[in-house]
Amino acid sequence: MSLIYKIALSMIQNVGHVTAKHLLTHFITPEAVFKADKKALMQVPGVGLITAEHILGKNALLKAKEQLKFIEKYQVKVLFYTDDDYPSRLRNCDDAPILLYYRGTANLNHPRIISIVGTRMATSYGKMLCKQLAEVLAPYDVLIVSGLAYGIDICAHQESLAQGIPTVGVLAHGLDRMYPQVHGPAAQKMVLNGGLLTEFPPYTNPDKENFPKRNRIIAGISDVTIVVEAASKGGALITADLANSYHRDVYAFPGRTTDIYSEGCNFLIKTNRAGLISHAKDLPYFLGWEEYKAVVPTELPADLSDIEVQILKVLKVSEMELDALTHQIGLPQSKLLLHLLTLEIEGLLTSLPGKRYRLN
Known part of the structure; x- marks a missing residue:
């Protein structure tokens, strides 16, 4: 019986997700919303006389009863806002829907x-x-x-x-x-x-x-x-x-x-x-799923200079800021940047924010 009230709460005329959540906060359960009197309903933010009458008119409950036939026939999962299996990431969004319909096997609270x-x-x-x-x-x-x-x-x-x-x-x-x-x-x-x-x-x-x-x-x-x-x-x-x-x-x-x-x-x-x-x-x-592991390709372009090969070997250990790389290679920064640009064009390394470089 509680399921029909959950569905009905999402189907009240002129009641959006925000107002539905206000009703839920005030009355705790969907069933209590539909059993409240007009005076109690109108104490809820966003609920005026017309909205209260829509709730008391029971049209939403009748619509929910029709939906329930389809849900039971096709084994649809109804995920209500307060249910444990409702997507928790979505619940944290202000405009999250009060209710979702779901067919499937995947965990909507999957870690990734x-x-x-x-x-x-x-x-x-x-x-x-x-x-x-x-x-x-x-x-x-x-x-x-x-x-x-x-x-x-x-x-x-x-x-x-x-x-x-x-x-x-x-x-x-x-x-x-x-x-x-x-x-x-x-x-x-x-x-x-x-x-x-x-x-x-x-x-x-x-x-x-x-x-x-x-x-x-x-x-x-x-x-x-x-x-x-x-x-x-x-x-x-x-x-x-x-x-x-x-x-x-x-x-x-x-x-x-x-x-x-x-x-x-x-x-x-x-x-x-x-x-x-x-x-x-x-x-x-x-995304922080693993430490970046750079790999120097086994076959490098034949036209790479000795300096460029040296840069690749240094970056194989870890990504590096430009100043540190300049010190390691022992070249003026202006000349080093030309070699770095060549390697980037070849698709062998990537420039990162903060003047950092790493291998692709």
Whole structure:
């Protein structure tokens, strides 16, 4: 019986998630909300006469009863805001939904959750990066989250499935349907190794206004959001901004200045809204999962100078600041910088903030 009250609390007309949480704080349980009188209800912040009458009118309970039939038939998990299995990272966000609908096997409180987002017009570059991410992250016991949309989203899900990584799709509609329909086969596999998650009750259409709401769950449920490819406007940038507002890490892959679907990534990096990652293997190091272990390639370009080979050997031990590297190599800084630039162009090292350098 308590489940129907939980569902009903999320379905009261004119009551958003903030007011629903005020009601819950005041009355402790959803059931107590619906058994309160008008006077008691109107003492809650955000609840006026009309809202109190909506609660007392029982329409929300009737709607919840209809939802319950679908939930029981398809074994949908209902995750209420105060439940232990509600995503704890998301609960810490002020605009977290009071209730979620979930089909799947993945632990939504997994120790390591990464969101991967990007354009619906993924290029071969973006698809390659999704594959790279899945291959690099597979040994680290992660859960990968995305939005099951065209482009980068579905690519992230499919590459995760290929690597045996559990992956969750956050939907902008009810669990009774799939949008886009072509992603149905992937969604079925995800239910078995990952899941499908939504705040929208069954029979909800994928309306345009639902997608920004969906994006806040993608950002809020994760430790870090990775933007693979993004144009100057779009859902990926919204998700990145939301992740920043939740004080979560955001990283982006850079692209050429002429690439339309890297404009958003380059903008995020340029405005310090995202950290730059040049390769997926940067992530475990940046996220503190392991100490960075540099490896000097066995086959170096034949045209490297003796100084450049020496630089690589020094950096193999550990990353180093420019001043310390200058002392180790024994060259004037102006000349050393030319060699460092050559090695960076060759893709053998990376310059870090604070004039630090490390091997790729």
